Amino acid sequence: MATIESIQNAYIDYVLTEGTEPKSVYVFAKKNEMTEEEFYRFFGSFEAIEQNIWADIAKKTITEIKTQEVWSQYSAREKALSFFYSFFELLKGTRSFAVYSLKKHQRALSHPRILDDLKTIVENFGDDIIKEGLESGELADRRFLAKRYKDGLWMQFGFVLNFWINDNSAGFEKTDEAIEKGVNVTFDLFQRSPIDNLLEYGKFLAKNGNFRERMGV
Template sequence: MSTKLSTQNTKKMVTKESIQNAYIDYVLTEGEQPKSVYIFAKKNEMEETEFYQFFGSFDAIEQSLWTDITTKTIAEIKTQEVWGQYNSREKALSFFYSFFELLKSKRSFATYSAKKIHKGFSTPTVWQGAKSEFETFASEILKDGIESGELTDRKFFADKYKDALWVQFVFVLNFWLNDISAGFEKTDEAIEKGVNVTFDLFQRSPIDNLLEYGKFLAKNGGMKEKMGF
């Protein structure tokens, strides 16, 4: 009695993560993006339509990778038992340390992606999603800091605090990409010093006292005539 073996379709399921991983493998192996979605899809045994169900371009894949690391960092640090006890400065430090710890597993990709970015004042497309998530997070912790009195609510300037934190984030990211110290210990030092200096600027300073004194004198300028000056 003969038996007939049946064959089954062993085609892998295409997911957002499988496309991301395949893309990372391709660019790190070839040193550049695929020439077309068709070539990339064929190499990874998927249909073009399956690719477009998740991404509209290769840059969109890179943007999603940066964004996912950012959102994952925020989600993880908020589950820490001590999170509710942190002030805004400590929450910012927790984000920075945790982000770069997660990014270690994708350092080769991060280096490849960042090197393609043209230097300028505008936010690169691949970082726009990460920036949006970061600014939402930063606004949240900064608001808490202002309400608790930890940070100074300066008119016209307080709304720009999150921008200063983003600048600090980009600086540390570029520092990390060029850091060759063991365990990236120099980056940890840059985070500590950079975030602390930034938050020092957010807090009350002698300049604030001077400005308030100036406002007081301007408002009560008539007092000097009454005092005979």
């Protein structure tokens, strides 16, 4: 009997063996001894299978990292790092498929549609940990900008994903380094900086513009 997992595994095996997706759902279903009806019970297209595979890796990653005893003690930055490291560690197990999937759906702009569900999961996860960071004071609550932090985290994720696809280093050590540097730089931008102090000082002076006049300066 067909299941989501069995269809995913059969699809991965097919595309990696043949180097291309099946010509039709009928051909794929017949090869795997299922009916088209069984296939469509779970997926509406081959693209939907790929979307689900990518999303499942992210869901599994989040489930695993949240079971860590130290999770509740992590800062927002540490939670982001934990997600990135764990996601790409899991992705190693399906690297051949990941490379095939992304290279087949390469786009000049934005991200391929097969990553739509993954993007939603990453952004929702990012939004949750960023809210924690804002509430704790770890991150700067900048008007208009704070709500875009999750977009910055997704951009960093996309950069690392592309880097990993092209990483030929042993054990993908360079990707680990890219994660460390990239996530830390991203969160450095999210945190309070001297520029924030300067902006607040400017606002203060603007509100108290007649201070020098009152002092007779």
